[in-house]
Amino acid sequence: MAFLTDRKRASGMGSAKSGAEHHWNMIVSSAALLILVPLFVFTFGPMLGQPHEVVAEYFSRPFPAILTGLTITAGFIHFKNGAQVAIEDYTHGLTRNILIIAVTCISYAAIATGLFALARMAL
Amino acid sequence: MADVNRGNRPLSPHLQIYRPQLNSATSIFTRITGNALLLGAILVVWWLLAASYGGEYFETADWVLTSFVGDLIMLGSAWALWYHLLAGLRHLIWDAGYGLDVKSSDKMSWIIIGGSLFLTLFTIAIV
Numbered sequence: 001m002a003f004l005t006d007r008k009r010a011s012g013m014g015s016a017k018s019g020a021e022h023h024w025n026m027i028v029s030s031a032a033l034l035i036l037v038p039l040f041v042f043t044f045g046p047m048l049g050q051p052h053e054v055v056a057e058y059f060s061r062p063f064p065a066i067l068t069g070l071t072i073t074a075g076f077i078h079f080k081n082g083a084q085v086a087i088e089d090y091t092h093g094l095t096r097n098i099l100i101i102a103v104t105c106i107s108y109a110a111i112a113t114g115l116f117a118l119a120r121m122a123l
Numbered sequence: 124m125a126d127v128n129r130g131n132r133p134l135s136p137h138l139q140i141y142r143p144q145l146n147s148a149t150s151i152f153t154r155i156t157g158n159a160l161l162l163g164a165i166l167v168v169w170w171l172l173a174a175s176y177g178g179e180y181f182e183t184a185d186w187v188l189t190s191f192v193g194d195l196i197m198l199g200s201a202w203a204l205w206y207h208l209l210a211g212l213r214h215l216i217w218d219a220g221y222g223l224d225v226k227s228s229d230k231m232s233w234i235i236i237g238g239s240l241f242l243t244l245f246t247i248a249i250v
Contacts, residue, residue: 027218030211037208041201044167045250048197049189052181055174068171075164082157106161114168120175 022081029078033071040071059121072114080107146225149232153210156203163200166193201246206239 043064047055059065080103087099141147166188173184187193213231216222222231 027215030215034208034212034215037204041204041246042249045246048170048250049185052174052177052185055181056177059171059174072164072168079157079161079164082154083161086154086158106165110165110168113172117168117171117175121171 022085026078026081026085029074029081032074033078036067036071036074039067043067056121059118065118065122069115069118073111076107076111080104145232146228149210149235153207153214156207156210160200160203160207163196163203166196198243198247202239202243205242205246206235209235209238209242 047058047064050058059068083103084100087096087103091099170184170188173181188197213222213228213235216231222228
């Protein structure tokens with residue numbers, strides 16, 4: 001450690017490493033969700049509490065199915081990136097790594113499950 | 124000179140020395156609502172999976188989501204969703220370089236609070 005220069009120790013530690021790309025991805029997914037979320041609320045909402053035949057028929061139609069698939073995908077990618085920032089703010093070391101991996105796994109699992117369910121209803 | 128005063132530097136002032144303000148409160152709630160939405164989102168995905176199977180599985184999931192607790196979670200999620208959407212919109216406006224002064228930020232804070240409540244009531248009325 002004693003042989004490291006100040007310059008060497010600082011290099012790669014700044015926000016210019018990969019933070020800009022992470023932030024840009026948040027902007028892209030939030031712009032997408034700005035359109036998707038209002039459409040999804042009024043597409044999914046009326047189906048809650050409906051009998052099964054109605055729900056299955058509804059989500060086998062292109063618009064509700066594609067919209068729901070897009071909202072779940074964009075939503076969970078946005079959650080994965082956003083929750084990662086929160087984890088990085090409040091935790092350190094091994095806990096941080098475990099939490100980020102857990103959030104990533106949960107997000108992709110939810111996307112896969114949602115798309116599987118939609119495909120099953122559409123076919 | 125490379126190892127002088129490592130990890131023993133003065134810290135910049137943090138949260139605890141500041142008086143809570145409208146901007147800080149609305150900003151913190153953006154994070155809280157965003158993370159809390161996980162619960163509602165997971166329930167919706169589970170409900171969709173159950174709907175793809177039908178029968179008893181769907182009835183169980185549908186019962187959970189439309190029970191009193193389920194209604195409460197869905198209502199809370201609806202408000203959290205609208206709040207997070209409006210607050211996120213403010214972040215996009217800020218990122219574009221507009222509305223960064225205190226007056227505009229405060230104005231947008233009230234729009235976020237009022238707008239999210241209005242949109243939640245609107246959602247209840249429509250859905």
